Amino acid sequence: MSASPLTDLSRLCIHTITTKPWNLEEAAKHYSAAGVKGITVWRDALERRDIKAAGNMLRDHGLAITSLCRGGFFPSTKKEKRQIAIDDNRRAIEEAHALGTDMLVLVCGADPEQSLEDSRAQIREGIETVLAEAEQAGVRLAIEPLHPMYADTRSAINTLGQANDMAAQINSPWVGVAVDVYHLWWDPALEQEIKRCGAQGHLFAFHVCDWNVPTRDFLNDRGLMGRGCIPVRKIRGWVEEAGFIGFNEVEIFSTHFWGGDQAEYLEQIIEAYREHT
């Protein structure tokens, strides 16, 4: 059963990277004027900024700050590199706290020089190493399983089942999962794993976009909802049946859309949100 159409924008969140050509002030102004209620901030949008002031600016525009993207990339065959990743995740937790959001999304990483099992063990070790800081900062960590086409270098966690397993093993209220339709739509176990994720209390975030047919680039050819082959509304139905009441976050990497007028694109996003999300 699909979810009912979204009749208002009260649960619409947009990732800053979706409209990458806009700086943070432009994004805030346009999102807010269009009635968007949430924003997820990518760290590149915070470079050389007073992060606390940036958070205040966003809230002054009436935007809830859903999460900060992204921490993670824990695995490496080299101990020094794993330590660099730990340090960077600590900084990301501090940034999330300063920004005033309670969630940091983790793209967990993978090192092709070692097995996926070893990478996963290092991911778990990395998350557990920074967990006390996350709790102290009031920042939840959301493990985002990535599509298997990213298993070489971006994430050794490639199904929702694996993310659920890891969140269950770590067993902390501060560690859960971000469900992104782009990464998970093909998985025959998706409905049951979304149910399990919700039942475990780990369903922290829900990201939407679409899979273009054909897809021309491994990274930057995501589609607007309704223009590809992902049953976005059906998956939203599963997520809501699992108890999720948070934002529907539009996260689209697209060379095509980044090259166009961002204000027109924002109108298209909102239409795609109402019609196909």
Add this chain to the structure above:
Amino acid sequence: MSASPLTDLSRLCIHTITTKPWNLEEAAKHYSAAGVKGITVWRDALERRDIKAAGNMLRDHGLAITSLCRGGFFPSTKKEKRQIAIDDNRRAIEEAHALGTDMLVLVCGADPEQSLEDSRAQIREGIETVLAEAEQAGVRLAIEPLHPMYADTRSAINTLGQANDMAAQINSPWVGVAVDVYHLWWDPALEQEIKRCGAQGHLFAFHVCDWNVPTRDFLNDRGLMGRGCIPVRKIRGWVEEAGFIGFNEVEIFSTHFWGGDQAEYLEQIIEAYREHT
């Protein structure tokens, strides 16, 4: 536990598409001279040929014909197109029989205009429709699960678990599975599903190559064994523990390698087979 190194070429098979610039005679001559013992023929290599004569020519070169690639592509929202696919699969079975091979590999297909569940139902229906012809021709059908990045248009069967399920449902000695490391290496259930595939008597074929890091093209940037991140030998160990004693088939689509000298490439394939398969 990884498998022992392959000390001879008695189980080495190469797909004609791996050395696409060579025609069938050139492939036969070079493979045979190098000590390769098996060949899998792609249908494009048989166009406008007397297929029986082609089979005899290959056998005269001492090559076993492992399989014909490929049938499948059953799903469509349109009934006429599904019928065209059925007819084409019947022709492929006849071609396999004429060639003198006992196996046809199926890339099962998917239609992005419908759900993956509907595509899978049509795949099953398609296979069951041609099953009697396959049995009569003595041609086994090998379902090849494809990487989830091909779930939009190439296959709605994206894990070995799904292929095993379908083979079990169809429950015929003429329907089994082709395991390709490229499509399946990332799957956390791979070892257990290979075991199950063998126990069901459905482990028909084993294809090898590697996943380049980075991969630059969705289709034609596969790597030579040992040059990417797939634990090929470890997976061969699982396949052999599951009882497989057939050919190790080298199937590499690569614009890079197709652009070079094919005789030198064949030497590299054999080295990669000995050192990394």
